[in-house]
Amino acid sequence: MHPNSSRGRAWIITPALTPQRFATAQNSGAGVALVDVEDSVATSDKQLARTTAQQFFARTDAPCTLGIRMNSPLTLDGAKDLVAMAAYTAKPDLILVPKTESARDIELVASVLDTDGYTPDIWALIETPRAFDKLPAILKAPRLGGVVFGSADYAATVRCGLGWDTLAYPRFALVNAATAAGIPAIDAPVYALDTPDALRREAVKAKQLGFYGKGAVHPRQAAVINEVFWPTAEELADARAIVAAGEKSGNGVTTVNGQMVGTPFFAAARALVAEADGTP
Structure with a gap:
């Protein structure tokens, strides 16, 4: 499934503890807007983030797919996220599962959240060397909707830079594996906020490589990404x-x-x- 497969090829993420930014993210033009309860939230604030994140899904007229980046389902915070989301009145359309390293991670999320009236789109965040070693097995998960490259965590683990050439291997590997599995892949964001030319260059490379879209860390990045990925x-x-x-x-x-x-x-x-x- 390609969420909101119109012109919105950007995926934007916003911290759960900044609800004043929710509408801006949702109206940025991104195809997918995610609220984050993982990396942007300190451990001591996780419960508040779970509660606040519910507001993100209360909007019934959102112009994009609304999702959440939960904590790894293999952690206590991830387990608490699943319990909380199961009780949400308005639920996320899409669940992004970080630190995915096996098909079981995806199956676990589906087994907890799926009901007769609710089967969210579940995507894997591929961001560890072990995940890349296990890609074919991960991508066999029947409920997997797509994959997202997590460059920051991957680079931190490998202790390499975030440059395009440095991360060429994981990008090639992810696109190849995703294409073989018949699912889309979303490229990692550019974290520098004041370099639109660099964002455009990297988005062009990602499109040429076969990525379906690209992450954004600021609303103004969405328009550039959408423009690049939409055919000229x-x-x-x-x-x-x-x-x-x-x-x-x-x-x-x-x-x-x-x-x-x-x-x-x-x-x-x-x-x-x-x-x-x-x-x-």
Whole structure:
């Protein structure tokens, strides 16, 4: 499932203890807005965060998918999160599970929260070397909706930098594994807030690599991410030309603007055109 698979390819996260920012995050243009009760909340404030986070889901007219980044379900705080969420009157559409290292993590969240009338979209935050070693097994979890790259925790564990080249391997590995499993992958945020050009460059690379979208840590980043991930007029025109050429050639190998195209090009172009036109 691609949450809010329109123009909103940014995922924005906001701390649960700053409810005054909830509406700003939800109205940022992001496709997914998450309230966080994990890394942005001190241990002593976790219970207050669980209670305050309920306000995030009280809005019935939100223009995006509303979700929560819980604590790891293998921790006491994660267990308390699950108990709290099960009792929420308005519940999250999407659960982001941090420190995911096995399919059982996803299954545990589903087994606690799923009811006849409620089956949230469950995504895995892949952010540890062990998780990358176990990717094929993790991605077999039947209730898994997609994966998100957690660059900060990964870099801290490996003790490497956050530069694009430094983190090339985990990004390639995640996109490849997610594509093989037929689920989308969301790239990690750019944490520098005052470098829109750097954000744009990294978003372009993430799109080229095959990521479906990218995280945002500030509302103003969402517009840049959405613009990059939405096909340009030129990309859409090229895709339409390839689709037309495929129909004319009976899906046989042909050329478009001096480039040889065949079956995989036709499939990619049709998918892009269908998404842009809002058709299944």
